[in-house]
Amino acid sequence: MLDPSQQFPYVHYSFNFTDPVQPYRLVDLSKYRNISFKIVCDPKNVLIFTLFSFDDKVTDLNNPVTRRVSSKAFVCSNDWATVNIAFDEIFTPDWWLGQYHLQLGDTGYHQDKVMGFAWTNSLYTPSNTKIHVKIADVRLQGRDTGHLYVIGALVALIWVLSFVWLFRRYTTVLVEDLKEKLRQDQPLIAYKKLSIEPQKDKEKVAVLTFIATEYVNPDLSIEMVTNSLGINRAKINDILKEELGLTFSGYLNKLRLTEAARLLSESKEANVSEIAYAVGYNNVSYFNKLFKATYNCAPKTFKDFSLSEKA
Numbered sequence: 001m002l003d004p005s006q007q008f009p010y011v012h013y014s015f016n017f018t019d020p021v022q023p024y025r026l027v028d029l030s031k032y033r034n035i036s037f038k039i040v041c042d043p044k045n046v047l048i049f050t051l052f053s054f055d056d057k058v059t060d061l062n063n064p065v066t067r068r069v070s071s072k073a074f075v076c077s078n079d080w081a082t083v084n085i086a087f088d089e090i091f092t093p094d095w096w097l098g099q100y101h102l103q104l105g106d107t108g109y110h111q112d113k114v115m116g117f118a119w120t121n122s123l124y125t126p127s128n129t130k131i132h133v134k135i136a137d138v139r140l141q142g143r144d145t146g147h148l149y150v151i152g153a154l155v156a157l158i159w160v161l162s163f164v165w166l167f168r169r170y171t172t173v174l175v176e177d178l179k180e181k182l183r184q185d186q187p188l189i190a191y192k193k194l195s196i197e198p199q200k201d202k203e204k205v206a207v208l209t210f211i212a213t214e215y216v217n218p219d220l221s222i223e224m225v226t227n228s229l230g231i232n233r234a235k236i237n238d239i240l241k242e243e244l245g246l247t248f249s250g251y252l253n254k255l256r257l258t259e260a261a262r263l264l265s266e267s268k269e270a271n272v273s274e275i276a277y278a279v280g281y282n283n284v285s286y287f288n289k290l291f292k293a294t295y296n297c298a299p300k301t302f303k304d305f306s307l308s309e310k311a
Helices: 094-099 146-188 190-196 202-214 222-229 233-244 248-266 272-278 284-295 299-310
Strands: 012-016 032-042 045-053 068-076 081-086 114-121 132-142
Touching: 012 132, 032 045, 032 068, 068 081, 202 222, 202 233, 202 248, 222 233, 222 248, 233 248, 248 272, 248 284, 248 299, 272 284, 272 299, 284 299
Parallel strands: none
Antiparallel strands: 012 114, 032 081, 032 132, 045 068, 045 114
16 A cells, blocks of 8 residues: 655565675576566556666665666556566666766666566555555566577578589589480581491582581681582582581581580590680680580580599
C-alpha cells in the first residue's frame, strides 16, 4: 500500500546479484535478448520493470543508491499474463541522469555489468489502496550464437561440397562433350579421310589434298587454291559442300581447330600461342575466339582437361 502522505511513495520487489566478497556482483547478460515473467495485479495498474547496472562514472559497489537505474513501464492486469521486455527497450530516465549531471541523451547502460532487477510501482499506481502483486516464472531468454556458428559452418561446408561436386560434374560433362566433338570432327580432316577412302574424282582429290597440305599456311585462301589448281571458286565450294557440307572458310577453320585440339591434347610443352601459329593462325585472340565457340572452352582449359585425363 502506497502512503499518500509521501511525495513520491515507493515500493519494490528486488532481485539482486550478490557476491560473497563484495555486496553486489556484476553479471554479464549480453548474451540474452529479453526477460520474461508472469505477473498478476489486483487491482489492475501500471508497474515498472527496473534494471540496475554498474556505471563507470557514478556507481560505488558499496552504495546501492549509486547503481544506474534503467526501466520500462508495463501494464499489470487482474489475470495472469506473461510480460516480455527486451533489453534494448530499457532506458535510463532523465531524472537519474539529471541527478548525477550526466548528458540526458546517455540513456543506455552496460548489459554486461548488471547488478539486479526490481519490480516497482509507477506514478499511475493508486495510493492508499491495498494492492496484491504476484510474480512467477522469471526467465532470461538468450540469443546463443553457438548454434548459429555451427549452422553457418555446415552451410559453408555444404556450399563448398556442392561447388566441388558441380565443378567435377561440369568437368566430366565438358570432357565427354569435347571427346564427342573430336570424334565427330576427325573424319573432316581431309588427309586422314583420303588415306582411308581415296576419291575417284581428281578435282576432289586435288582440292582436298591441297587444303590438307597447306592449311598451316596463314595466307591460305580460296584464291590461292584457285590459282594453284586452276579450279574456279564456285567449283571448289561445290566440292566442299558436297563432300563435307562446309564452305571453304568453314572447312579451313574446322581443319585448323581440329588439328589444334589434337596438338593441345598431346603436347605438354607447346603453349596455346605456339599451337595457334602451328595450325595457321597469326592472330591468337581470333584463334581463342574460334576455339571457344567450337569447343565451349578456352584452348588453355581444353589443354589442362585433356592432359589431366591422360595423367
